Amino acid sequence: MILWPISVMMIFHRSVFLAINGARTDDFTTVYNASLNFLNRRPVYAENYTTVDPHYLYPPSGTLLMAPLSILNPQDARWTFIAVSVIVLIVCAYLLTRMFGYSANSWVFPAVLFFFFSTETVANTLIFTNFNAFVLLGLLAFLMLLRSDRDLWAGVAIGLTLAVKPVLAPLLLLPLLQRKWKPLVTAIGIPLVLNMLAWPLIVDATDFISRTAPYLFATRDYYNSSISGNGMYFGIDGWLIILLRVMFTLMAVFSLWFLYRYYRESNELLWLTTSSGVLLCTLFLVSSLGQGYYSMLLFPLVMTVFLPGSVMRNWPAWLAVYGCMTFDVFASTQWRAFGRYLEYNKVPMGWSLLMIVVFCVLLFRWLDLRAAARVAAA
Template identity: 30%
Template sequence: MTRVARAVLWPLAVGSLLHIAVRSSTGNAYDLAILWRGGASLASGGPLYDSHLEFIYPPLAGWLLAPLGLLPFRAAVVVVVLGGLAAAVTAAVLILRLVGVRADSPVVPGVLLLLAHSRPLIGLLAQGNIDTVLLLAEASVIALLMARRDVAAGVLLGAVCAVKPTLAPVVLALVLLQRGRALLAAAASGIVLTAVGLLTVPDRDVFITGVLPLLADGNRDVLAPYNRSIHGAAVELGLPGGLDVALRVAAFGLACWVAWRRRSGPMAPLEVVPLLMLGTMLASSFSWANYGIYLLPLLLTAARPGSLVRSWPAWAGVYLFTTTNAWHIEDLTGLPDVLLRLLPLWGWLLLLGTCAVAALRSPPPGAPEPAGAVRPGWSPPR
């Protein structure tokens, strides 16, 4: 059966990945257009930030994008799409290896097939976004932490945050995991590289006086309908500001509690890092639906005994934030339309709630095992 499964799944996975590569390479790549213009301007000696503040990455990102600005836009799209797809596939394979799935297992093409049809990956590649590269960085930091290469993990994390601070919640993960050396390395590399970017970009003041306040306020107003955080839902549903803040604090606190409960053991980084990413996505002033890609390490722990996501409610939540079906109903307006557009948020909340229940039922780190308990991976004598 294993051979048959591989024979069926590999052609489906490869075909799906090729299809998404071709479709994305010929699309509009709206996000990349913004990055490409900023990089091209900086490469030609002009400013990095535009007057409408569409480019909102830190200054260091401008120098990394400058080479793309030297290419024709369509060529840049192909480069970013193929590179992003390769990064996502590499990240998935790396995480599967960390959870003990062998390369010849049919699970590998099965995961790649599902990934190729998931809303986050399709959306990121279609827009020419670089978050798939950050997914690989997240997986690499986790792998380095599990290998006890804390300094390397910290340096990589700091460098990534200096380019795009989406992985900033991983810094808190280092605190919960008690990885002091990684924390110091992340702070050092992040501060140094951020300073390099600020000192070398001509319009650095725009980032400080324009971009940072814009992000703190939840991004541009025109993007509000695409906000899938609790704050975005509160605005859409007209909830009081106090309730909005309380729900955001509660969601982030719950994610931190679950991460704290799972902070011990060799597999802890695989759960703690994405759990804190999930809490931040919920509590942030602005979160794209495509940010669900960062939860991949947590989802793939389902291959291991004792995982938080080995239950059907968890995967019902996964379906809600990964389905490509927009659930659009013609002429639907008002509250029902809003609730359907917020499906990724409901999926994130369901996943977090399921993880909290699973964590509550599992013993806390360091707790003595009850008499007669069977450890995962150990079989009693027959």
């Protein structure tokens, strides 16, 4: 009675008002125009990458999948995309609830919906009209299908997202650690086949390799919450940026090793969801581009708080979640510099603290295990 009306009204507000109103950042128009250019046999990758406006960065396979959008007029296409994204997010909340053993009739489902739509990552995905909701759906389907040993379908789920945005690519390490090869067949095969089909249909397909790909791998100092992007924006020395990237990579390596050794067989759900969070959070921090609304892909890690042994059962972890997912704005008329610093750093500090928390929790467990082993040996 408490959670449902609040959750429903929050979904209504975020989708019907904030999303339809939009914002200066508009990820949808570039996708729509690229789809229109594709269907009309005009160049798709001819943008000026020296501006700070949103650019079209999807590969030819993504262009092929997104092409039906331009059949509708721009407003109808955008509103339809928002509506479908909202439905997908609700489905994701349901799948996450079921994944952790709760029914749709429990209080957990409306609580997850409330949490989803209270975050910056969901709100700005709808406001900017981005593809992220579908990536989250692919992530959850991939994890659930892996657990049920439907390996080829697990590869299909992640392969369709990779065809548009390769952000989930590090998760292909998980089936490899399980000694499963079938998910890789469809996960790699689907983007490969779609690119082969789309390549001859795009008049400037080679420009994706020569112009767009270099831009994708370059670090930009705007709308970038990665260590390198944030460091460039604030003028941090290059050696410190490299040191931080190496440090967080090493923390991730230890965390993944410990999770694999002690949880893969005893608690597969905790292993999969925590490991996926570690892989993705590390990607956001150490790659050339990390954007705040990617944080929704950490929802499975956050949901582990319901499991015994979760790394999320401490207050620093939730301070980290607040940092990388809050919809609060810290712009201040009284303390301009301090407010600006908090606003630009809340996401990278949230991701960083989350990685530190996971590393420290698992390190202390490892040290306890070593100490117990020494006592037993004595």
